[in-house]
Amino acid sequence: MTVLTVALKYLRGRFVASALTSLSVALGVSLVIASGLLSRGIKQGFIEGTTDYSLLVGAKGSPTQLVLNVVFRMDVPTPNISYGTYRDLQDDPRVEVAVPVAMGDAFQGYRYVATTGGYFAALPWRRKTFAISQGRFFRDDPPEQPAYEAVLGADVARRTGLRVGDRFHEGEEMAEYPLTVVGILRSTDSADDRAIFISLASYWQMNEVSRKMQVKPLTAVLVRPKRMSDLAGLHRGFNVTAETQAVFPSAVLLNIFNVLSLVDEVLALLLVIVAIVVLLYLFVSMYSATLERKREIATMRALGARRATILGIVLLESCALAVIGGALGVAGGHGVAYLGASMLGGRGGPVANLFVVGALEPVVFGGAVALGALAGLLPAVLAYRTEVAENLAPLS
Amino acid sequence: MTEVPAAVALHGVKKAFPLGNGRSLDVLNIEHWSLPAGRCTVLTGPSGSGKTTLLNLIAGVSLPTAGTIAVHDTNISALPEPRRDRFRAQHIGYVFQTFNLLSAFTALENVMLSMMFAGAIPKPEQRRRAAEILARLGLGARLTHKPQQLSRGEQQRIAIARALANHPPLILADEPCASLDAGTAREVLHELLSVCREAGTTLLVVSHETAVLAAGDQVVDVTAINRPEYRVGAVERV
Numbered sequence: 001m002t003v004l005t006v007a008l009k010y011l012r013g014r015f016v017a018s019a020l021t022s023l024s025v026a027l028g029v030s031l032v033i034a035s036g037l038l039s040r041g042i043k044q045g046f047i048e049g050t051t052d053y054s055l056l057v058g059a060k061g062s063p064t065q066l067v068l069n070v071v072f073r074m075d076v077p078t079p080n081i082s083y084g085t086y087r088d089l090q091d092d093p094r095v096e097v098a099v100p101v102a103m104g105d106a107f108q109g110y111r112y113v114a115t116t117g118g119y120f121a122a123l124p125w126r127r128k129t130f131a132i133s134q135g136r137f138f139r140d141d142p143p144e145q146p147a148y149e150a151v152l153g154a155d156v157a158r159r160t161g162l163r164v165g166d167r168f169h170e171g172e173e174m175a176e177y178p179l180t181v182v183g184i185l186r187s188t189d190s191a192d193d194r195a196i197f198i199s200l201a202s203y204w205q206m207n208e209v210s211r212k213m214q215v216k217p218l219t220a221v222l223v224r225p226k227r228m229s230d231l232a233g234l235h236r237g238f239n240v241t242a243e244t245q246a247v248f249p250s251a252v253l254l255n256i257f258n259v260l261s262l263v264d265e266v267l268a269l270l271l272v273i274v275a276i277v278v279l280l281y282l283f284v285s286m287y288s289a290t291l292e293r294k295r296e297i298a299t300m301r302a303l304g305a306r307r308a309t310i311l312g313i314v315l316l317e318s319c320a321l322a323v324i325g326g327a328l329g330v331a332g333g334h335g336v337a338y339l340g341a342s343m344l345g346g347r348g349g350p351v352a353n354l355f356v357v358g359a360l361e362p363v364v365f366g367g368a369v370a371l372g373a374l375a376g377l378l379p380a381v382l383a384y385r386t387e388v389a390e391n392l393a394p395l396s
Numbered sequence: 397m398t399e400v401p402a403a404v405a406l407h408g409v410k411k412a413f414p415l416g417n418g419r420s421l422d423v424l425n426i427e428h429w430s431l432p433a434g435r436c437t438v439l440t441g442p443s444g445s446g447k448t449t450l451l452n453l454i455a456g457v458s459l460p461t462a463g464t465i466a467v468h469d470t471n472i473s474a475l476p477e478p479r480r481d482r483f484r485a486q487h488i489g490y491v492f493q494t495f496n497l498l499s500a501f502t503a504l505e506n507v508m509l510s511m512m513f514a515g516a517i518p519k520p521e522q523r524r525r526a527a528e529i530l531a532r533l534g535l536g537a538r539l540t541h542k543p544q545q546l547s548r549g550e551q552q553r554i555a556i557a558r559a560l561a562n563h564p565p566l567i568l569a570d571e572p573c574a575s576l577d578a579g580t581a582r583e584v585l586h587e588l589l590s591v592c593r594e595a596g597t598t599l600l601v602v603s604h605e606t607a608v609l610a611a612g613d614q615v616v617d618v619t620a621i622n623r624p625e626y627r628v629g630a631v632e633r634v
Contacts, residue, residue, distance in 0.1 A: 001505065001509060001511075001512040001519075001522065002512070006509070006512075009501055009505065010500050012500065013499065013500025013501075014500075295496065296496075296498050296499070299492070299496040299498065300498070300509070300513070301457065301481070302455065302457050302484075302490050302492075302496075303484075303485060303490065303509065303510045303513050303558070304481050304482065304484045304485020304486070304510065304513040304514055305481065305485075305513045306477075306478050306481045306482070306513075307477070307478075307481075308478070309513070388452075388457040388458070389449075389452045389457050389458040392452075392457070392492065392496070
């Protein structure tokens with residue numbers, strides 16, 4: 001027998017109360033872990049999912065909406081810009097690469113992204129690489145001869161069950177012009193996993209069939225200048241016109257992070273309240289347990305237990321409850337975060353891999369154990385100060 | 397006739413409980429009293445005459461207001477508290493009227509606990525010795541039972557086994573049969589006396605019961621060893 005086994009025996013002796021107390025600690029810890037992981041995952045998701053193009057040119061309106069829609073496939077699309085804007089950029093001597101993007105309708109909730117093969121190009125300055133896991137990329141077909149070929153993001157293929165060679169369409173009017181899956185992309189851990197890529201020609205033709213649109217619109221153009229010093233000039237040039245705007249995706253991302261940090265602050269306040277509630281619950285549990293067994297404590301003292309031994313038993317009980325609750329909470333928090341991330345991901349939210357163990361888990365776990373020790377301190381002192389003779393008397 | 401050495405010797409022992417407002421309740425004032433080693437002494441006296449208080453003083457769970465208490469030549473009341481606790485664990489066994497077993501622990505663990513507090517017996521030996529003592533008291537089949545699963549007689553036997561676990565030279569028993577029916581009380585008393593006599597352990601039993609009084613080597617009325625003015629019970633002083 002050791003002080004630790006005595007503490008654990010006492011916890012087992014009041015199993016229901018101990019289990020409920022540990023559960024309350026576990027709930028608190030899982031809340032902290034889940035919110036921490038999700039917050040980190042969302043930020044990381046934005047960072048990993050952002051474009052590696054320096055400038056985004058789209059229609060006048062909200063820069064955040066433009067970036068959220070074109071880069072992260074969230075929010076509603078901004079108004080269209082003309083194909084001429086893309087042609088002007090292509091001809092601009094300051095521009096190294098310009099890639100047109102048009103956001104279309106959706107199939108089973110996965111948005112059509114019309115672009116050119118340039119979107120997938122591997123260039124020396126690009127962090128993001130696209131690779132085909134099955135099939136091939138679609139052909140850059142001429143506008144008058146759309147091939148209706150589609151390349152699926154990894155998530156789209158997995159969730160819709162579509163395979164290379166399958167044909168699909170959304171809406172009755174498109175039944176005669178189904179898209180054919182010609183390729184499936186490897187996962188990129190970005191919004192591109194949830195996109196269906198088609199050629200601009202196919203997109204325009206689909207618009208003509210379903211909406212009787214004769215124009216050839218774009219949603220945005222991704223731009224990479226030859227020299228970074230030309231960025232400011234390009235930015236200014238597109239912003240002085242009445243129809244277009246140019247935005248730096250990194251600046252918009254900073255704005256999004258600023259908003260997220262406000263949410264983090266509110267969340268931190270809530271988590272402090274949760275920690276206080278858990279601390280109080282643990283304290284009340286330990287305090288009442290100590291009061292209930294003052295006679296047993298006096299008996300142990302009469303048998304020769306030192307005050308420090310009694311103090312240690314009560315403190316260890318409290319810490320053990322926190323350790324059990326903390327461990328369950330860390331595991332539960334990961335589970336809740338996984339569910340939350342799945343729900344967010346299902347709605348197109350950017351969430352990075354949550355299962356990278358960082359400083360959060362050991363810090364929260366250590367914090368829970370420290371809270372356990374703190375909650376057990378007063379009951380332990382109460383037990384330490386138990387007067388032997390007056391508590392040994394027979395119960396009436 | 398050879399003189400029996402003293403297991404416990406009290407000199408000028410006083411015990412008063414403060415009542416507040418400068419008043420105190422004086423319970424004991426013993427000029428000199430000694431307990432013969434290896435004998436069974438029954439301590440008797442009316443309620444409130446200080447029997448349990450005297451037991452607690454000898455055990456060192458409370459301290460005298462004045463005087464010295466020597467247990468096997470160690471002035472227990474002068475020891476610092478941690479050493480007094482260790483001394484009590486190793487040298488004194490305590491049997492309570494209501495057994496005071498720890499409800500979260502099995503019979504075996506209750507006995508092992510007192511060995512753990514004494515710290516004198518190696519851990520692997522504790523289980524073996526606890527099982528042996530319990531078997532000796534007829535509880536070999538009850539080792540893994542918790543107190544609430546046992547009869548009152550069995551519970552008091554576990555309490556006796558717990559008191560004997562460290563082979564203490566002195567056992568203090570506060571009304572050990574008061575919570576038992578007459579038949580069980582007789583059995584428990586018989587076992588307590590026989591194990592103590594066999595080991596040469598000094599036994600001090602507080603009791604009013606005639607069976608216990610008859611079984612002791614000597615009977616001491618606490619009012620007889622207290623100073624005359626205390627013999628009618630506790631005295632309140634200002």
